Amino acid sequence: MNKAHKIDVLLFDVNETLLDITILEPLFLRLFNNPQVMRNWFAELVLYSQAMTVSGLYEPFGNLALGALKMVGANHNVVINDEDIAEFKGLMGSLPPHPDVLPALKRLQAAGFRLATLTNSTPTASPTLLEKAGISDFFEAQFSVEEVKRFKPHPDTYQYAAKALGVELDKICLVACHLWDTLGAQAVGCSGAFITRPNNNLLITENLPQPNFVAKNLEHFADLLLEH
Incomplete structure (x- = not known):
């Protein structure tokens, strides 16, 4: 100290x-068969929020969070559908x-x-x-x-x-x-x-x-x- x-x-x-945020892990387990992918998603979210700021750009954090989820899905060849998005938003909102x-x-x-x-x-x-x-x-x-x-x-x-x-x-x-x-x-x-x-x-x-x-x-x- x-x-x-x-x-x-x-x-x-x-x-x-x-x-x-570990309330999100069951969703990532269902989508990716691995709840730890949630940590990958969160790291990407933080990375790109900071990259936006360094670049002089801005996008609301919720939009970035959803975009990062779709990006991680694409990285794992997992399609994120409308039901997945609704579940994700519901969890993030509670x-x-x-x-x-x-x-x-x-x-x-x-x-x-x-x-x-x-x-x-x-x-x-x-x-x-x-x-x-x-x-x-x-x-x-x-x-x-x-x-x-x-x-x-x-x-x-x-x-x-x-x-x-x-x-x-x-x-x-x-x-x-x-x-x-x-x-x-x-x-x-x-x-x-x-x-x-x-x-x-x-x-x-x-x-x-x-x-x-x-x-x-x-x-x-x-x-x-x-x-x-």
């Missing part, structure tokens, strides 16, 4: 950090929270931290994903990169959230189970908390800044932060 500034705001990533999320949010809110979210996903009409998951009321604000038309980890995404919250970047800790997300936040002056959910691990190289906090789940992160 590296030194962190005094933290006022905890800014949470949503997909996989708060909400469990992701459940991880078991550690609710108790951790209660503790962090009770400790006086301001809580907000920042997601690559496009905003939806009520009931939102977080409303369906039963955790929306913990967050004073829910931000989407749709406002800046750039995907995380572009600096504009974190700067937009900080400005909207009325705080300096060094008062924010970005909480995510994706190291590219914590890295982007740290690059603009935030602290970073990396949650090592399955299939998400540290990348240790000479010039890559490491997160200020590393925790196995959000309850563990709450323990570390409250001790800190």
Whole structure:
């Protein structure tokens, strides 16, 4: 754990950090006979979202997610039909929270931290994903990169959230189970908390800044932060 500034705001990533994307695995098992293809799809989705941003382009995350599914299908000679698309959209629209999320949010809110979210996903009409998951009321604000038309980890995404919250970047800790997300936040002056959910691990190289906090789940992160 590296030194962190005094933290006022905890800014949470949503997909996989708060909400469990493994609900998609049965669909990938049915389509590809291998639930781990879901990880390949998600990696391609992240890759092309970032490629779009680097290239100065933008496409809503949901459209990219569907396009990536069709691309992975083509890579495996699997045709993605209308029923598959409807099932995929239904699952993506009802992701459940991880078991550690609710108790951790209660503790962090009770400790006086301001809580907000920042997601690559496009905003939806009520009931939102977080409303369906039963955790929306913990967050004073829910931000989407749709406002800046750039995907995380572009600096504009974190700067937009900080400005909207009325705080300096060094008062924010970005909480995510994706190291590219914590890295982007740290690059603009935030602290970073990396949650090592399955299939998400540290990348240790000479010039890559490491997160200020590393925790196995959000309850563990709450323990570390409250001790800190």
